[in-house]
Each structure stands twice: as structure tokens, then as C-alpha cells.
Amino acid sequence: MREPSLLRFYVSREWLNKFNTFAEPGPITNHTFLCSHGGIPPNKYHYIDDLVVILPQNVWEHLYNRFGGGPAVNHLYVCSVCQVEIEALAKRRRIEIDTFIKLNKAFQAEESPSVIFCISMQWFREWEAFVKGKDNEPPGPIDNSRIAQVKGGGHIQLKQGADYGQISEETWAYLHGLYGGGPEIAVRQSVAQPQDLDGLHGEQKIEAETRAL
Ligand SMILES: [Zn+2]
Known part of the structure; x- marks a missing residue:
């Protein structure tokens, strides 16, 4: 029994x-x-x-x-430890997404920004998945290596055909401050003459088109 x-x-x-x-x-x-x-x-x-x-x-x-x-x-x-961690993570996501939206709104309002920063869309999508809660893990450091091209004298340019997004200097500083990484790719507005565009080819043209945006 x-x-x-x-x-x-x-x-x-x-x-x-x-x-x-x-x-x-x-x-x-x-x-x-x-x-x-x-x-x-x-x-x-x-x-x-x-x-x-x-x-x-x-x-x-x-x-x-x-x-x-x-x-x-x-x-x-x-588990109360996990509960606290989940709440902290939710708060972090909210802060990052709200800050991004605020900074990007200000960027949109700028008529002719003197400088535009490029960010790898591959990294950005990982970050977006994290802040939107689709991915549990935050992304690693910003990895712009796939969209960067090192020119003579160590100058870093945007690679032709790169999958990238444009963000403001402030947004770059914010994301870079949180995640680190690089390299930094800044496209500076200079006095581009519209009539010169037709004569340009390849990377030069890409750069010019980026400026025009
Ligand atoms: Zn736990």
C-alpha cells in the first residue's frame, strides 16, 4: 500500500x-x-x-x-530577479525608442543638414527588433564595416551599393554612446553644383546623390 x-x-x-x-x-x-x-x-x-x-x-x-x-x-x-530584469529591459527599450523618434523627428525637420551619418541597415534592423521586443537580446556594437570603404589617407567613405540608413549627428552620437562600434561614416554637405552631376560616375556620383538627399 x-x-x-x-x-x-x-x-x-x-x-x-x-x-x-x-x-x-x-x-x-x-x-x-x-x-x-x-x-x-x-x-x-x-x-x-x-x-x-x-x-x-x-x-x-x-x-x-x-x-x-x-x-x-x-x-x-x-522569479522576482527575472521580473526586475524584465521591467528594466522594458524601460530601456522604451527610452531608446522614444529618444530615437524624438531625435529623428528633429532630423526630419532640418531643411539642409550640414552632415548626415550613415548606419548599417543590418545593424539597425537588429536594434529595431530589440527595441520593438521582437528580439530578446540587444544588438552588439554598431558594425558599419560592410558599408564602409577606406579611401587613400585612411578617409572612410560610404561603399557603393551599401545597405545603409541616414541619421543625424545627434542620433549617431546617441546610438554610438550606447553601443559603441563604428566606423563613423559622415557625409558632409558641400557646395555641390547641380550641373556637375551628369559628369560624375561611380562612387563620386553616389556621394553626390547622397549629398543631394
Ligand atoms: Zn530568475
């Missing part, structure tokens, strides 16, 4: 499925529903019943002794 156990153990449903399917399910993998602090990640808490199965103590002990792994879980709680 089975005595009712005092402790209830939660085990990963995923692991239990493996146990039911395979002869050698490997060690118990309860960390798949736990965060690194041993609690339930806040984003998993609302469907935690789908992730765990409750076992009586004697069954847990049998499985644990045979397969190892773990850890033992007797209490499911939302």
Missing part, C-alpha cells in the same frame, strides 16, 4: 515524455522550465501547467536515483 507523501515534486513534462518514449531518457532536465535563479521565468508562468507534471515523493525519488539530473522542485514561484 502506498503512503501519501508529504512533498510533491514537479518534473519537466518534456523529460517525462522522453522517459515514456525512450529507454534512456538521460538525466532529468528540470532546468528547461526554470530560470538560472531557480524560479519560474515570468514569461513562462502563465503556462507552467503545460511544462510540469506533479509526482509523489516516492516516484520522484525513484526517477532521481535512477537518472540523476534535477534539480528537485517542490515549489513553483515567479
Whole structure:
């Protein structure tokens, strides 16, 4: 006769499925529903019943002794450390997106900016995915290497056909201050004569077109 156990153990449903399917399910993998602090990640808490199965103590002990792994879980709680981190991340996203919008609005209002900064769209899309919450991880340092071309004397120019976006000096300074990276690619407005445009080719023309924007 089975005595009712005092402790209830939660085990990963995923692991239990493996146990039911395979002869050698490997060690118990309860960390798949736990965060690194041993609690339930806040984003998993609302469907935690789908992730765990409750076992009586004697069954847990049998499985644990045979397969190892773990850890033992007797209490499911939302991790407060993760909760604080999530709130801080949400705040960071909001600040970055709001600041960008504000700076970009000011840039749009400038009739003829004396300088325009170029940013790799590949990096920008990563940043955008992060601030919009589509990507959990923030991007690494700004990487303009794919859109940059080093000219004689170490002068850095925009590469022809580069996938880039135009931002203001202030927006560049803001993003660069947060993420670092480079190189800096600045297109300066100079006195370009419109009638000269037809005679230009290749990179020169690209530069001129960029100026004209
Ligand atoms: Zn946590």
C-alpha cells in the first residue's frame, strides 16, 4: 500500500515524455522550465501547467536515483530577479525608442543638414527588433564595416551599393554612446553644383546623390 507523501515534486513534462518514449531518457532536465535563479521565468508562468507534471515523493525519488539530473522542485514561484530584469529591459527599450523618434523627428525637420551619418541597415534592423521586443537580446556594437570603404589617407567613405540608413549627428552620437562600434561614416554637405552631376560616375556620383538627399 502506498503512503501519501508529504512533498510533491514537479518534473519537466518534456523529460517525462522522453522517459515514456525512450529507454534512456538521460538525466532529468528540470532546468528547461526554470530560470538560472531557480524560479519560474515570468514569461513562462502563465503556462507552467503545460511544462510540469506533479509526482509523489516516492516516484520522484525513484526517477532521481535512477537518472540523476534535477534539480528537485517542490515549489513553483515567479522569479522576482527575472521580473526586475524584465521591467528594466522594458524601460530601456522604451527610452531608446522614444529618444530615437524624438531625435529623428528633429532630423526630419532640418531643411539642409550640414552632415548626415550613415548606419548599417543590418545593424539597425537588429536594434529595431530589440527595441520593438521582437528580439530578446540587444544588438552588439554598431558594425558599419560592410558599408564602409577606406579611401587613400585612411578617409572612410560610404561603399557603393551599401545597405545603409541616414541619421543625424545627434542620433549617431546617441546610438554610438550606447553601443559603441563604428566606423563613423559622415557625409558632409558641400557646395555641390547641380550641373556637375551628369559628369560624375561611380562612387563620386553616389556621394553626390547622397549629398543631394
Ligand atoms: Zn530568475
